[in-house]
Amino acid sequence: MTTEPLILGIETSCDETGVAVVEGFGVRSSVLSSQTEAHARFGGVVPEVAARAHVEALRPLVHLALARAGVHSDDLDGIAVTQGPGLAGALMVGFSFAKALAWSLGKPFIGIDHMEGHLVAPRLEDADYAPPAIVLLASGGHSQIVHVRAWGDYEVLGETIDDAAGEAFDKLARFMGLGYPGGPAIDVASDGGDPDAIRYPRALRDRPFDFSFSGLKTSVVTSLQKAKEAGDVPPLPDVAASIQEAIVDVLVDKTFNAVEHTGAGAVAGGGGVLANRRLRARLDEEAAARGVDLHLPTPALCTDNGAMIAGAATIHLRAGRTTEWHADVRPGQRLDG
Numbered sequence: 630m631t632t633e634p635l636i637l638g639i640e641t642s643c644d645e646t647g648v649a650v651v652e653g654f655g656v657r658s659s660v661l662s663s664q665t666e667a668h669a670r671f672g673g674v675v676p677e678v679a680a681r682a683h684v685e686a687l688r689p690l691v692h693l694a695l696a697r698a699g700v701h702s703d704d705l706d707g708i709a710v711t712q713g714p715g716l717a718g719a720l721m722v723g724f725s726f727a728k729a730l731a732w733s734l735g736k737p738f739i740g741i742d743h744m745e746g747h748l749v750a751p752r753l754e755d756a757d758y759a760p761p762a763i764v765l766l767a768s769g770g771h772s773q774i775v776h777v778r779a780w781g782d783y784e785v786l787g788e789t790i791d792d793a794a795g796e797a798f799d800k801l802a803r804f805m806g807l808g809y810p811g812g813p814a815i816d817v818a819s820d821g822g823d824p825d826a827i828r829y830p831r832a833l834r835d836r837p838f839d840f841s842f843s844g845l846k847t848s849v850v851t852s853l854q855k856a857k858e859a860g861d862v863p864p865l866p867d868v869a870a871s872i873q874e875a876i877v878d879v880l881v882d883k884t885f886n887a888v889e890h891t892g893a894g895a896v897a898g899g900g901g902v903l904a905n906r907r908l909r910a911r912l913d914e915e916a917a918a919r920g921v922d923l924h925l926p927t928p929a930l931c932t933d934n935g936a937m938i939a940g941a942a943t944i945h946l947r948a949g950r951t952t953e954w955h956a957d958v959r960p961g962q963r964l965d966g
Contacts, residue, residue: 634706634946637694637730638939639687641723642715642743643770644674646686649935650698650705653943654752657698659929659936662686665810672803674769680718687726694935705736709942712740712952713962714770720958728954739942740952744964745783746937747899748775751924753940758897758924763887765912767880768900769795769810772840774887775964777897780944785965786887787838794876794902797842801849801872805865815869816905822866824874824907827852831879837886845875873907881911888921897924899937904928 633653640647644667649659664682668674695702710727713720724740731738748764760780766773772789792800795812802811807818830848832841849872856862880902888896896916902908909925916923930937945951 634943635700635704636707636709636739636939636942636946637691637702637705638935638937638942639691639708639710639723639727640743640746640933640935640938641683641687641719642711642713643719643933644668644679644682645933646683646690647933647935647938648687648690648694649939650694650700651753651936651939651943654756654940656753656936657700658694659934660690660694660697661934662690669809672809673799674716676716676718679716680722683719683722687722691730702730702734705734707731707737707739707942707946707951708734709739709741709938711743711746711938712956713743713959715743715960717958717960720960724958732954737946737951738954739945739950740956741938741941741945742962742964744771744773744775745941748777748783748897749941749944750899750926750930750937751897753930753936754926755924757922758895761891761893762895762897762924763884763891763893765880765884765896765898765903766900767794767898767902769793769799771900772880773964774838774884776887776891776893781948783965785963786890787836787840787883789840789842790833791841791843792846794840794842794880795900797846797876798902800846804850805853805868810901812902812905815873816907818865818869819873819907820866822864822868822870824870826863826867827871829871829875831875837890838883840879840883842876845872873905877905877908877911880908881915884912885915885919888919895922895924899926899931901932904931
């Protein structure tokens, strides 16, 4: 094996089928099949629909990723796939495919934690990103603050006690009739709005690293219902901007609480919520004010993708860590568990 392993990465934890070929941390190809339209009419992800869509998309995407990378499957040094957390059926599709492919080719098989993929994602574009760092991971299923002491050495400092940030965006966007996915919909709807128009609650001020967004959801729904009954509904851009600001405030504040706590000189982020324009701007402002390095992946690498899985597998393969053939998916897997 060369010093830069060539890895095929597969991601099927939720509603995106992602396949990529990564050499070291260099992305040779990355292809994606989105299920957004399939789930939009339901207002959220339907697990059975997601699993079937992965079955249909996976094989063609693997062929496409290899072709675009200009490599043959025999050239690969390993096959990596998301092992958890995620939807059990969706995970099983990718995991079974990747295991069978690795077995047939006689290649190492590496099961990867989905959240580790997100925290490694900035490294695929930024060679200066390295531990120690504080990483904000925010998506539809997870909101966590992780202290990355070294690659493979992760401590979850805080996480949501109820809804994740992306889940809050989705539920509120659905309530307001903005569609799915909710994060991008509220981001767009906030254009021209006043983020200070409505002061929505910021929860868990007494817990420096943990999140709670269910109270925000209740507050927004209740206040809008009362405003509608009174015939005084505030402008949509103001509502969207105020919701967004409440979520962003908490994510940014708690991230930099962790910076102060650990003394880390770098902050990074991953997960679909990190594509939010306001969040990215606020993180940039705060990092600059504190003299902290900020490493955010481009929006395409914030959302689920195969490249981040292959990138994380590079770390494991270099350390000689692979996954046993009898291993199974772990829908409830924890990054530090």
